[in-house]
Amino acid sequence: MAEPDWVDRLFFWISPGIEFEGLRIGALDGDSSSEVFRRVKDAIQLIKTYDVVRFRMVVREIARIWIRLLPGHSAAYRQDKKMCLLDRRFVLSSQPEFIASAIIHEATHGRLIRWKIGYTEDVRHRVEMACVRRELAFAGKMPNAETLVAQTKAILEYGPEVFSNEAMTERSFAGEIEAARGEGIPD
Template sequence: MQQLESPQRSRGLAVAAKPDRRPLLVDRLGLWFSKSSTIDGLWIGTTESKPYPALRRVEDALQLTKRYDTLNYFRITRNLDRIWVHLLPSGQAHYDRSLNACTLDERYVLNETKTLEQIASTIVHEATHARLEGWGIQYLEAMRIRIESICLRRELNFLAKLPDSEPLQDEIVRALEWCASDPDFYSDKNFWWRHQEGEVETLRYLNVPNWLIRWAMWLIHRRRQRASVSPES
């Protein structure tokens, strides 16, 4: 990316799943109905419609990774079971522990301003989350700054091997600086609010009627008011 992404849509920063969370029924159905392919044992799927451009972009990003960085490519295929493109309310991407999947937001992958190098770097980031989870390092609130910093440094390592990647490397350096300067961004409470606001954005993307969007916004506002007066807030 040519500039640092807004914190509202930062990749790798989704709602933290409980360590023992099982795949939701809606996720299992989504996987079942996804268009998919397999590359070196890694399942890649998408819920989009034909001609599946997001699926092709992810496949091309993986081939780019394999060409320039065999170590990170090996870690992706070893540590992840899936890369799944669908609509994510709370971020451009996140690691879903229940599916052992790098999940990518359809809008992010299809954004013409995003390059294959950026998509590949994002996958490297989420595969690092998977690797850390495999070592027993859970994405708990107190650990999130350190975990995100590790994943961003892995992106830097990957990007350094790509030609003409200096602007992308600069972006990651700025992200590391911002990561350390705003620890409250990683709180459970703020994750939850961003998820709810992202659901409104997703409704707009799906062209849901305005009356339903207004109702969702009113509901979020009411929840914020209650949380602000709660003794536990």
């Protein structure tokens, strides 16, 4: 369940943050924030260097990037704040090209929302595939990105059942359990 709007705004406001390439980047992770900022800046720089079209889309569709614990997902888009959320575990464990790809994916969600394309279960698979194709277009412009290309192409093989309400709820619940364990909460 999403946090109430005022809680989300408060935590982003009090989070340490930086400005980079027109984006406000915040991190709700005090002791590793310099590392997460460096990694996200590297990812944004990759987008700007190798795919200026998608860089412009990112800057147009995303005003804020917030790195925090994001149970069940590596990234998400908050339409009401033009915000890309990135899971801090994902940021700290991923290469910059994978972080860049996630940012592009979420910016594509923003673009589709702006075009009034919903995210109901009946269209979710098509929406996700459109986002993945934007990731693949970016990955194809990067040198030495064979792993990113292969993993992105594999996602294109997913069927609609992967994006059903039931499957997404199950993944979200499993992610919350995993996050709680990772934070030291006992079973």
